[in-house]
Amino acid sequence: MNEESASASPWIVETTDATFEQDVFERSREVPVVVDFWADWCQPCRLLAPLLEELARERQGEFILVKADTSQCPQAAGGFQVHAIPTVYAVVDGQAVDFFQGILPRRQLEAWLERPLLQGRLLRATAWEQSQPEDAERLYRQVMHELPNDSAAPIGLARLLLAQGRTEEAGQLLALLERRGFLEPEAEKIKAQLDLRGMAADDLGALRAACEQAPDDLASQLQLAEALAAAGEHQEALDRCLALVERDRHGVGETARQVMVDLFRVLPDDSPLVADYRRKLAMALY
DSSP states (O other): OOHHHHHTOTTEEEOOTTTHIIIIIIGGGTSOEEEEEEOTTOHHHHHHHHHHHHHHHHHTTSSEEEEEETTTOHHHHHHTTOOSSSEEEEEETTEEEEEEESOOOHHHHHHHHHHHHHHHHHHHHHHHTTTOHHHHHHHHHHHHHHOTTOSHHHHHHHHHHHHTTOHHHHHHHHHHHHTTTOOOHHHHHHHHHHHHHTTOOSOHHHHHHHHHHOTTOHHHHHHHHHHHHHTTOHHHHHHHHHHHHHHOTTTHHHHHHHHHHHHHHHSOTTOHHHHHHHHHHHHHHO
16 A cells, blocks of 8 residues: 555545544544545555556545545445455445445546535535535536436425525426426425425405404415414424314315424424424314
């Protein structure tokens, strides 16, 4: 192993069992990590190492090369089920996403790296959504172009566009995803946020007053519940929707139920409102 050249690069790290969690899993939440399991007596390891180190230096931080001597990392090697060396893993956002055993020529190594590097761009894009939204959008679109069948980039871009108020563009992305016949939970959450934004009212006070004067106008009551949901008045919106479900289950109550489901998706999973009103809705339906 060329340990002197490796130590001179900030992109190449020697690890042990004591530091493996930090060097690999924690670091991979910021940038892709390539873990090279090797041993000093392994001649193929000595042939592969310079190629990996050269790529790490050339990419200048697009990924971190972590060199794991199996004599120093027996627990990590066991956890990764390393039965032969060299074995090389790509770890992104705390998850092993690919691996190979043996030696690959440089061209194949570069091809193998492409997917984890693209996933690394997704990590950066997500981290930049608030601080560098233009750069985040550029990265999302780049990954969408290079991985057209991957859903993570369009979901992230839709989330970014929604935060910028570009609701029509966000909706178009979700519509494309829906053509597959399903949406991931994060996409469902974004769709729910879009639906709620479309329910906003210009004058919530006037709408509330009109409903107080006509308590049996269920269509107006639904409009108020929707407007409250869009305005962030979540508990009152849930209360009014629940009342409509109880009063007119198969009429406006069905739309009110969907508003409640949208709110369940938008609110944090551990919100007491979600647990309480899921139970109340189940009781009203059954």
